[in-house]
Amino acid sequence: MLSRPADILAYLESIPALNQEERIELSAICKPVFLPKRTTLVQSGDRFDYVFVLATGLLRWFFYSEDGTENNIFLTSEAHKDVIIGIPDYYTDQKDTKYNVESVIDTQLFLFQKDRLEELAFQYKGIFRFYIESLKVTIDTLRIRTEQLCSDSPSDRYEDFLKDRSFVTQNANRKHIANFLGITPNSLSRLSARINKKTPPKK
Numbered sequence: 001m002l003s004r005p006a007d008i009l010a011y012l013e014s015i016p017a018l019n020q021e022e023r024i025e026l027s028a029i030c031k032p033v034f035l036p037k038r039t040t041l042v043q044s045g046d047r048f049d050y051v052f053v054l055a056t057g058l059l060r061w062f063f064y065s066e067d068g069t070e071n072n073i074f075l076t077s078e079a080h081k082d083v084i085i086g087i088p089d090y091y092t093d094q095k096d097t098k099y100n101v102e103s104v105i106d107t108q109l110f111l112f113q114k115d116r117l118e119e120l121a122f123q124y125k126g127i128f129r130f131y132i133e134s135l136k137v138t139i140d141t142l143r144i145r146t147e148q149l150c151s152d153s154p155s156d157r158y159e160d161f162l163k164d165r166s167f168v169t170q171n172a173n174r175k176h177i178a179n180f181l182g183i184t185p186n187s188l189s190r191l192s193a194r195i196n197k198k199t200p201p202k203k
Helices: 005-012 020-028 088-092 114-123 125-151 154-164 166-171 174-181 185-198
Strands: 030-035 040-042 050-056 058-064 070-077 100-103 107-113
Touching (some): 020 125, 050 114, 107 114, 154 174
Antiparallel strands (some): 040 100, 058 100
């Protein structure tokens, strides 16, 4: 668990865009949060004006349709570390969110108050670069997800998921993975069996 100022500074050293002064400025507004497995970070209706960096763990983002259907829209893992992440409403300056964010496993975050972070981004070139690069990653993630849902078959989506998200595959509930891929759990089981059948056994 990373909670001491020295731990925060040590973690920020892994972000190449920042110099030492910028790391100190960020650490001063940083709020470390440790979420045990299945702990809610954000609940629908909350006013959440923070962004965060995911150090370790896995988060599930979901919302409910009007008919009560649960929709798992993102599964954010430590593969996305060193990226500033905000809830979707954050990018349209909304304060109240419809999303729920929950830890799938034990998860370590660093929270930053959104407005304060943006103030620092206008003062420090490295923080600005870190912020912009994070936005580019977010946009690219949304692009890939949209293209996959619009044009790829369920089988292709699942095979890409297995190839690119091994950590999530090992740690997330299969029901949530199926929902994320836009298929039923039964369909996921059939796809999994088909892929396993095609994969030659390890010698």
